[in-house]
Amino acid sequence: MVDQVDRILEQWSTEKPDLDVSPMAVIGRLSRTALAIETRLAATFTRYGLDASSFDVLATLLRSGAPYRIAPAALARDAMISTSAVAQRLNKLQTRGLVSREANPDDGRGTLVALTDAGKRLIDTALAPHVETERAITAILTIEEQSILVGLLQRINAAATRD
């Protein structure tokens, strides 16, 4: 099966025959696959009036368990984005009535973000279809293959993160 990355590698081998560009075979596919997945998942989010960012916030609140209340800083760590980006996501969700902000009783600087009833209903509805979309993608691999893939990704991730 010849894909776009194969064509790119072929061009490099013609233009820079002395350069070993084999790392691109791995990293190129990884980036493109992540993008393809993102695009595919977006369709499900749209069906429920959401996008990946909003879904992410609501799902993080849901899986934190009752009373579905967490600090913005925790949302930022979890989503690997800045606290500023979190504030902007929350502004949007709060305007739609899906989350609310309360003062943190234990920390005068802090805020607690809470799922509203409408937010809880929406994420409860959207969660299973989202996971089904993910399953439609991963089901191409056996459980064993998925487990191999996860192991390889963990090692690549560790190598990319260190230093």
Next chain:
Amino acid sequence: MVDQVDRILEQWSTEKPDLDVSPMAVIGRLSRTALAIETRLAATFTRYGLDASSFDVLATLLRSGAPYRIAPAALARDAMISTSAVAQRLNKLQTRGLVSREANPDDGRGTLVALTDAGKRLIDTALAPHVETERAITAILTIEEQSILVGLLQRINAAATRD
């Protein structure tokens, strides 16, 4: 090795014990690994006064071979972005004198983007260090493991793209 994705899966199994969220183990790691790689690669681009987008354009021109001239539409297909985004990338690179735009002699609507001498020198300089950064990441896996990973990614990519 327990990572952030493991903690997320554990939360889900507590909060939604009836929902099989195992697809998240694969897709969550894939997204996070792609992001970690992107972050790591950015440092090398910065060393040469570039970012991923600019590097991408210059590298695409370089690997197309002499005379290093291609249409904006081809750049868009290759980078999987809109032609509008290409136009904006080109505006920036043209301002810096790294690419030039010429009329396409074979198509009155079209433009050809060309590497300037300065652009060619820059990408010739930055290419090998970039590939070395990629190799520093992928070298954690043996060649056989890399080849297994590529095969699994190709299948996931195909599954995410179809329908």
Next chain:
DNA sequence: GATCGATTGCTAAGCACTTAGCTATTATAG
């Protein structure tokens, strides 16, 4: 207990993408 550095969460400004919409040119159908 006062001070000073760290932390929390926010807005403002900048940046790179998207879609929408435009002009100009080319290809197709009759």
Next chain:
DNA sequence: CTATAATAGCTAAGTGCTTAGCAATCGATC
């Protein structure tokens, strides 16, 4: 040949991220 549809490339406007910078509060040290 002409009318119409398709294509190429662009700018404008909107979106969501980033970094910078702010005010308020907390914690550690003396």
